Amino acid sequence: MIRPSESPVLGSRVDGRSRRHRRVGHLSTSDTILAAAAHVFRTKGYQAATTEEIANLSGIRKASLYHHIKAKEDLLYALCTDSLARITAAAEQVSAQGAEPVTRLRELVRLHVVTMLADQDKHAVMLTELRSLHGARRKQVIALRDRYEGIIRQTLAECQTDGTIRDDDTVKALSLALLNLLNWTIFWYKPRNEMSAAMVADFLARIFLFGAAGPKLHQV
Amino acid sequence: MIRPSESPVLGSRVDGRSRRHRRVGHLSTSDTILAAAAHVFRTKGYQAATTEEIANLSGIRKASLYHHIKAKEDLLYALCTDSLARITAAAEQVSAQGAEPVTRLRELVRLHVVTMLADQDKHAVMLTELRSLHGARRKQVIALRDRYEGIIRQTLAECQTDGTIRDDDTVKALSLALLNLLNWTIFWYKPRNEMSAAMVADFLARIFLFGAAGPKLHQV
DNA sequence: GTCTATAAAGAGATAGAC
DNA sequence: GTCTATCTCTTTATAGAC
Numbered sequence: 001m002i003r004p005s006e007s008p009v010l011g012s013r014v015d016g017r018s019r020r021h022r023r024v025g026h027l028s029t030s031d032t033i034l035a036a037a038a039h040v041f042r043t044k045g046y047q048a049a050t051t052e053e054i055a056n057l058s059g060i061r062k063a064s065l066y067h068h069i070k071a072k073e074d075l076l077y078a079l080c081t082d083s084l085a086r087i088t089a090a091a092e093q094v095s096a097q098g099a100e101p102v103t104r105l106r107e108l109v110r111l112h113v114v115t116m117l118a119d120q121d122k123h124a125v126m127l128t129e130l131r132s133l134h135g136a137r138r139k140q141v142i143a144l145r146d147r148y149e150g151i152i153r154q155t156l157a158e159c160q161t162d163g164t165i166r167d168d169d170t171v172k173a174l175s176l177a178l179l180n181l182l183n184w185t186i187f188w189y190k191p192r193n194e195m196s197a198a199m200v201a202d203f204l205a206r207i208f209l210f211g212a213a214g215p216k217l218h219q220v
Numbered sequence: 221m222i223r224p225s226e227s228p229v230l231g232s233r234v235d236g237r238s239r240r241h242r243r244v245g246h247l248s249t250s251d252t253i254l255a256a257a258a259h260v261f262r263t264k265g266y267q268a269a270t271t272e273e274i275a276n277l278s279g280i281r282k283a284s285l286y287h288h289i290k291a292k293e294d295l296l297y298a299l300c301t302d303s304l305a306r307i308t309a310a311a312e313q314v315s316a317q318g319a320e321p322v323t324r325l326r327e328l329v330r331l332h333v334v335t336m337l338a339d340q341d342k343h344a345v346m347l348t349e350l351r352s353l354h355g356a357r358r359k360q361v362i363a364l365r366d367r368y369e370g371i372i373r374q375t376l377a378e379c380q381t382d383g384t385i386r387d388d389d390t391v392k393a394l395s396l397a398l399l400n401l402l403n404w405t406i407f408w409y410k411p412r413n414e415m416s417a418a419m420v421a422d423f424l425a426r427i428f429l430f431g432a433a434g435p436k437l438h439q440v
Numbered sequence: 441g442t443c444t445a446t447a448a449a450g451a452g453a454t455a456g457a458c
Numbered sequence: 459g460t461c462t463a464t465c466t467c468t469t470t471a472t473a474g475a476c
Contacts, residue, residue: 029441045351047267051470064442066471128348131265169423173415176408177401177427184400195393203389207397211431249459270451284460286453 113201163216258341333421383436
């Protein structure tokens with residue numbers, strides 16, 4: 001049974017051997033289903049994705065799916081919380097480093113882009129299929145997202161204070177512009193791109209940091 | 221019957237009086253249906269949007285819808301071509317002006333953002349629901365989109381030539397970054413925002429132009 | 441834990457009256 | 459041009475055997 005707080009991330013399981021039936025990449029059945037769901041949800045959208053297609057891609061029959069989940073929406077919820085839990089945990093580590101604000105901001109951008117592009121299916125689903133999640137679970141995912149954005153905004157504010165980012169724009173406007181710049185990448189980046197995810201991240205970070213530079217950065 | 225090449229844009233009809241049954245905002249029934257479809261497609265996604273809900277929002281019954289369209293997908297196609305035809309026509313006018321490249325680029329950004337935010341439902345559908353359009357019509361919409369992006373890239377290249385945009389980034393990378401910055405706005409901008417659409421456009425243009433500035437801009 | 445078979449509901453589209 | 463009624467197909471989810 002896939003439970004929100006326990007849902008593992010693709011490729012994260014190392015103890016696959018304890019399972020009776022191993023699959024390609026050492027994923028448990030639940031993990032295989034999650035990966036399949038992410039792929040189909042991303043490609044066709046949540047509503048157009050059928051449980052039958054997810055099952056087939058997972059190597060089982062449609063009915064067997066319901067041994068692992070209670071409803072199709074469970075898969076969406078698991079993917080969203082998984083995506084956000086991971087990226088938020090990493091961002092909080094960066095924030096706790098105590099490095100210069102602008103250095104942390106660069107790291108947050110890199111982390112955001114690299115994490116997002118390392119598992120595009122899952123993060124694309126979180127970013128674009130949230131409207132198909134309903135009730136309390138939708139609110140919960142939005143709260144997780146707000147918490148993550150809070151880390152970005154806090155760092156931006158610190159950059160304004162030390163003069164590396166101009167302070168005549170609001171933190172809110174700056175964070176929206178930054179997330180604009182980063183998030184839309186999910187729609188066009190292909191792993192076989194001439195640029196690696198890290199290169200894309202640094203390219204976008206450079207545009208933002210020059211574009212929103214404060215007095216201090218100009219002296220460098 | 222809603223035909224792709226004839227589908228009018230919301231609010232554009234001035235000869236509404238020639239219709240027997242006028243509606244709020246002087247929209248013909250076909251226009252009302254298009255607006256309703258745009259709204260429901262955007263809110264729930266194409267697949268989750270039911271023809272019944274579109275009909276109800278249009279003030280008619282589900283079956284009456286099929287006097288105006290042959291299939292649900294017609295609505296998606298009409299919205300996509302409408303969105304792109306309009307923005308492309310305007311962009312081509314800007315390009316024909318003969319002003320300085322960087323001035324034209326600023327105008328293109330303004331046009332892009334203001335047009336997009338003036339009819340968010342329609343443009344959001346074009347930007348995010350394309351995967352639900354199939355066959356030849358999908359290809360056609362992609363071709364329209366490529367043509368529009370071609371105008372942006374051409375202008376960016378001219379900015380590189382005259383030194384207002386740095387030429388050590390590829391035009392392709394720059395255009396992707398610029399469209400990142402502009403397009404994601406559709407997900408968070410609300411008309412009641414403290415910033416007008418034009419202000420958002422100028423804010424984003426400034427970030428991009430400073431962030432990707434070439435040697436000439438630094439002398440200004 | 442997976443299977444076949446099927447229930448139950450939803451939704452796109454059509455028929456034909458007015 | 460809109461309506462009521464209905465067809466038909468798809469899809470989520472369950473029942474119960476193995």
